[in-house]
Amino acid sequence: MARIIVVTSGKGGVGKTTTSASIAMGLAKKGHKTAVIDFDVGLRNLDLIMGCERRVVYDFVNVINGEATLNQALIKDKRCNQLFILPASQTRDKDALTQEGVGKILDELAKDFKYIICDSPAGIERGANLAMYFADDAFVVTNPEISSVRDSDRMLGILASKSRRAENNEEAIKEYLLLSRYSPERVSLGEMLSVEDIQDILSLHLLGVIPEAKSVLNASNSGTPVILDKESTAGQAYEDIVARYLGEDRPHRFINEEKKGLFGKLFRSK
């Protein structure tokens, strides 16, 4: 049975698409057949991050409208044969998505795939609601700042009340916290909320902390999910997250400041 994962946050720009791309790639690399769907109709980005923007022929909305089959629209990743991307339509808006249409596509994907990642758009409107409606697991991506935390909290409320599982009185969606763009240095300077502060507000299972890293932007620009960059701390963090999600017990990293030399310490002393 396929597991549907929604990557969501409420707030925009926190790293949902980056996370979707890396998690999908990570799961596929582990040998699980994975599909990743861009729900951000009208603001298509996932194909860029995945580096397949020049191979898009049909999209999500085409499939919903019956203008193309699912197999025609799915793009097979060139780096990993277990990974498929279903791009969003750039010329339509979120109203083109219907609950029945999305449900049908997910059902069809579920026959063939082990994991289905739904990359949610920002906001709490139609696109975001449909992305999370059918989910089994939710990856809530949060930045260590107060507005992102509050938006995530809001999203968690919606996950608990407006999903298919909630409406059918089934077991609730499993919620995981992914803390992205975390900078331990800025936390110790008091400029950023700490993991503890955020956990105090959200009380969620922490799946991983992704440190702020230049490699993320570079990876996005080159269309390579950052998880493939073994040198990058963010890539390693996503690697950990995938492993933890699959049940491996890995200690958390990137939460505390790295030990600096005397020079670094002198520089930071206030």
Add this chain to the structure above:
Amino acid sequence: MSIATKNPTIKNSVLEFKSTTFSVPVLAIYETELGHIKSLLKEKISQAPEFFKNSPLVIDLQEINRQEEAFDLLPLIDFLRENKLIPIGLGGGNNKQNNLAIEQNIPLHTIRNSQANKVVTQNTEKNKKDLVINRRAAEPDTAIVESMLISQPIRSGQRIYAKGDLIIMSHVSAGAEVMAEGNIHVYGSLRGRALAGVQGNKKSRVFCSSLQAELISIAGHYKTSEELDKTEHNSPVQIYLQDQALIIKEL
């Protein structure tokens, strides 16, 4: 959220909904015979015409639907409007009644009704009595109000309404709103809004293990986070009403 951040000088200064608490008469219907209801209503209105004139009203059909009796809502709404009452909400309606209410621009209110945890609470009905058309007015008040127990965190944007006491085992997030006609107990941090005694019960109280609330209200008397004494922040407190003033006391 201002109180939970490290910088206490940031306040919600752009917008604040200051008067979220007010009592609204609830019209609970206990039988389906419209003629009877009309005549009783007319009688009530004639007793205090000014009070009822243009008064908002929430219609509660819980009891009728519990008895599974069919009840046509539209004539009642028409009748209320003819008599200058303004129905502003429907609670406990079935699908058909709810749809009708929406058509009539009347929002639905969740008058929650969990079957578990039946607890007899203190008599909160007294204040309502004048407002509720009670067909058994002569009989002693034997209403059982259920308390509501929630073990999940109340997230930002969620609203909870309890007819009796409200017990929350987890925290209440900033931007969430919890309301009860009775007392409110929060065993986690209270960061959102808590409104106890929303039907006017001045004896209701709010208890919480860490006070970081945006707003506390008891029977319509409220304080915003700005007015809450900083010394009680983050400590376990109870809040009650004494001589029209909210008293915050450490537990």
